Amino acid sequence: MTTRFRRAIQAKEFLITAEVMPPKGGNPARMLKMAKTLQGRVHAVNVTDGSRAVLRMSSVAASTILLQQGIEPICQIACRDRNCIGLQADLMGAHALGIRNILALTGDPVKAGDHQDAKSVFDLESVRLLKLIAKLNQGFDYNDKPLTDEPLNLFCGAAVDPQLKSWASLQKRFERKLAAGAQFFQSQLISDFDKLDKFMTQVAVNTNKPILAGIFLLKSAKNAQFINRCVPGVNIPDETINRLANAAEPLQEGMKIAAEQVKLAKQICHGVHMMAVKREDLIPEILNLAGIAAVD
Template identity: 75%
Template structure:
C-alpha cells in the first residue's frame, strides 16, 4: 500500500498539490518544487497536457518524482491517445512503480497551444476508469488476458461540485463511482455552500474521499482571467474586490487560500492545491491554514 492509499485508509485529512511538468527536457524546477512539498502533501499531481498545452510526459515526470521518494498522482487524459496507447501507457506506468492515476477526459484543443492538432477522445473519463478496472483484473479492453500480469492501479477522478447541472453532476459522479473511482479531486472551489450541498446530497455515503480544489489567486487580474478562460469557474466579486484593494495582492491570495482550506476541512476529506508557477508558496499556505507537516512513513 502506498502512502496516499494508506492516508485514505486511515481517514486522514488529505493534502495533494498540482505541479506542472516542464516544457522541455530539463526537469530541474519541477523537482525543486516537488521537494518543497515532500513532507507537506500526501501526493503530488503531475498534469497531462493541462489546458491542452504541451508539456513533458506526465508518466516520465512521475517516475522522476518516485526516484526522489515523492509520491505522485499521474494524470492521464483520453484526449491525445487511442485505446491502444492508453493501455500501453498505463502498463508502462505500472512497471515504473506508478500506482495513483487521475483519469480525465482532457481539455479541448482549442484552449491550448496546438489548436490544429487532432484530438482522439476515444475514451472519456468514465470509460478510462472502466479500462483501468479491466487492466487491474488482468484483461485488456477487448477482454483478452494480459499474459504478463495484471495491474494494480489506484484510480481517481475529477468532480465539479459547482456544476450548473445538478442532475448531470449526480449522474456523472455515480457513473465514476460505478467505474471504480477510489478518490475524487474537485475543480476550483469558491462556493463552499455548494460544496457542502454536494457532500450532503450527492456524495453522502459514497465512502470515497472528496478533495476540494483550492487555487492560489495572485491578483484581481489573475482572478478575472480565470473567470474568462476557465469553463465552469465563477470567482465571486467579493474576492476580486478584496484582491484589488490589497497592498500586496499575492499575500492576500495566500490568506484567501488558507481560509478556504479551513472551510474545506469542515466539509470534506481533503484539499487539492493549485498554485500555478507559485507552487513554492504552498507550504506557507498550509502553515497559515494550521496544517501540520505530514509523516509519510
C-alpha cells in the same frame, strides 16, 4: 504495494495533494525544485497531462522522475491524445515504473491550447478510462484478452465539479465514476463553498470515497478576473476580487484567501487539492496559515 496516499485514505486522514506542471522541454529541474518544497506537507503530488491542451513533458515520464526522488505522484492520464492502445500501453508502462496512483481524465479540448491544429483522439472518456483501468487491474485488456505478464495494481481517481450548473448531470456523472471504480475524487477550483457543502450532503453523502476540494492560489485581481473569463463554471466573487485589488501585497492576500478556503474545506469534505501555478513553493506557507500540520 500500498502507497502513502492510499494508507492515508484508509486511515481517514485529512488528505492534502498538490499539483505540479511537467517541464516544457527536457530539463525537469524546476519541476523537481517545486515538488521538493512539498515533501512532508502533502500526501501525493499530481502531475498534469497536457492540462489546458498545452504542450508539456509526458506525465508518465515526469511522474517517474518524481518517484525516483522519493516523491509520490498521482499521474494524470487524459484521453484526448491517445487511442485505447496508447492508453493501455502508457498505463502498463506507468505500473512497471512503479507509479500506482492515476487520475483518469477526459482531457481539455485542443482548441483551448497552444497546438490548435492538432487532432483530438477521445477514443475513450474518463468513465470508460476508469472501466479500462479496472479491467487491467483484473488482468484483462480492452478486448477482454488476458494480460500474459500479470495484472496491474493501479489506484485510480477521478475529477468532480460540485459547481456544475446541472445538478442532475453532476449526480449522474459522479455515480457513473463511482460505479466505474473511482477510489478518490479531486475537484475543480472551488469558489462557492455552499455548493460544495450541498454536493457533500446531497450527492456524496452515502459514499465512502474521499472528496478533495480544489484550492487555487489567486495571485492578483487580474488573475481572478482571467479565471472568471476563461474557466467554465467558476465564478470568483466580487468580494474576493476586491480584496485582491485593494491589498498592498496581492500575492500575500491571495495566500490568506487560500488558507481561509482550506479551513472551510476541512469542515466540509475529506481533503484539499492545492493548485498554485508556478508558485508551488508557497503551498507549505498556505497550509501553515490554515493550521495544517506536516504529513507524517
